[in-house]
Amino acid sequence: MEKLNDRWLRLIGIPLISIVSNFIFFQPDNDAHHISRWLALGVSLIECSLIWESARIGIIKARQYYPKLSQTTQRLCVQIGWFTLTTVIQRIGIVYFYDVTQFWGYPMSTRAYWLNTLIPFLFTIPLATIYEARYLYKQWWTTYYEAEKLKKEALQSQLDSLKAQINPHFLFNSLSTLSSLVSENPRQAERFIEELAMVYRYVLQTNEQLLTTLDSELQFIRAYFHLLQMRFGRSVELDIAVEKECYALYIPPLTLQLLVENAVKHNVALPAKPLLIQIRTDETNRLLVRNTVRKKHSMIPSNRTGLANIIAKYRLMGHPDVTIVQTDDLFQVTIPLLPESRYDHSHH
Template sequence: MFKIKEIYVRWLGIPVLAILITIFVKHDDHDLTFLQKALISTVFAAYYWNVAFFIFIYFRKKFPEIRQTPKRLMITILSLSTFLIFGGVPVRLILGLATISDFANFDTYFRFVGVNFAAAFLVGSVYEAVYFFENWQSTIRINEALKTQQIRMQFEVLQNQMSPHFLFNSLNTLTALIAENHEVAIEFTQKLSDVYRYILQNKDKELVPLDEELEFVKDYMFLLQMRYPDNLHANISVASQYRRLYIAPLTIQMLVENAIKHNVISRAHPLNIDIYVENGQSVVVKNNLMLKNSVKKSTKTGLVNIRKRYEYLGKREIDVITTTRNFMVAIPLIKLMKEEDFSDAKAHESINY
């Protein structure tokens, strides 16, 4: 898209504004020629326009968020008004259009204030209109990028979770359980159904309650532990008050899946996964690190998807920490509304399985 640079508009607009001022504004000194008046008007137009421009830009950088717009506009208007009233007198003094004694004259500051404010209003309206339009375009681009990312993420999640490989392993486990333990086989079938139901119900959502996500992860872990009965250990330790906060769906499951995919799981080297809340701000998924030699170098697609989703949900960042023994990912918890005081809630709820 063709975009005109601001600096071109400014330096083309200054002479146009100067000519309009020369034609329509009465000058104090009637002995000046039209060219002299035009030059003086050009100096003032350039001076006022450039300083006003830097005032606009300064407060845009200081208050960049949309919610800060009323505050930004108020401070910008106050600053600009102060400059328009008092800023012209020193220039008039330099150009010989005023004397030192004029600084004490109240009328000196308001002689051309009407023209100054009219010009500032015109220029400022153009800047704010362009700024609003650019923000609107940026919002549209972000929303379109999000839709694309969500579609891709949803496809990848469904592809991973409903792949023939996953279903094949689950059905093999179920076949063995039917022969060995009928009751456990029934429970396994129910959990498998719950896992698929949760994925289908929440794949289009941006956020789900942490409590629902943890219940889903419990079912998912149950299925996995049928394959690794003695080699996979998980502990969910999350206080009840944090379970009312929100998280992007399937993020914890994706991290659990990555831990199983990339690490050795054996009787000699069991995989331990801990899920807990840290500082009341993030839910942490931690596993001991025993990387497989045969696994290809990770593309970290799962982490990239999670990062992008959380960037959209308010520029929240996930933390990834790798040590010689552990791999940890901290996912921000999101508060959608004002929560009640949970001081009388249960002290702690811990689930081991």
């Protein structure tokens, strides 16, 4: 258990309570019996120290047995019981000693017994409250900090899990494309492998990052789109119109690749009716990725990780405002572009 750090509280509190209690409650009687003020103050200081140190023992023991925030009630009950028992025993014992020995030059009355026993509670209760309030605050802060730390670790774990899904997913689809090209056009397949190597280098470099610049992502998506055009030719078209000031903003890596891949996977692409994919920005620094909709009759089996991946990433970063609009002839995903200052985009 952590040491009770109350040195300054004791150094200030004990003399202060001794002076105040002696002056308010005992000074008139002492003056009436011609008792030295220095003697009265010295005795008061010793008595106050005994009560305080006894109370400290109870506080320490209560925290040892019931240290948790959830055990506050038990801890308080132990402390109240301890304070009451030790204070009553100490005060009655001390007053009895004064009474028998006539330490102050006169016998103690019944009133003196009651007064000397009850007065210390006027100080021990506020003091115990201060000790417990400090302890509860520290406990609450520790609990809150640990909860936040666990939450952050859980979010990081989920993000890492989402990142891990991208590599195999992307590689599988790229190899499927390459498999088709090898039989259809071997020379094209060679070019495809070169482009794929360049694209995959970007995947490996950025997959360890939480965010990357929109500029980098657009350069990548242009290279990635060349791979698609090797497969589909004029059946797919890409139109990028992004405001220059948005290039320095941030986006989760491979977001555009997942959206483009999603569009190609689920729609018919023909030379006469090409699949058009548009990437735009609006006045609120959001990225709009839209494509024409012509659903395939025989749908390719999909594990739906692409779009869900993007939504999950933004949700985990505290940005759940990824919006999807779908009509009969248009599918649009709107995603926020993020300022660097709000996020640590390096992987920890």
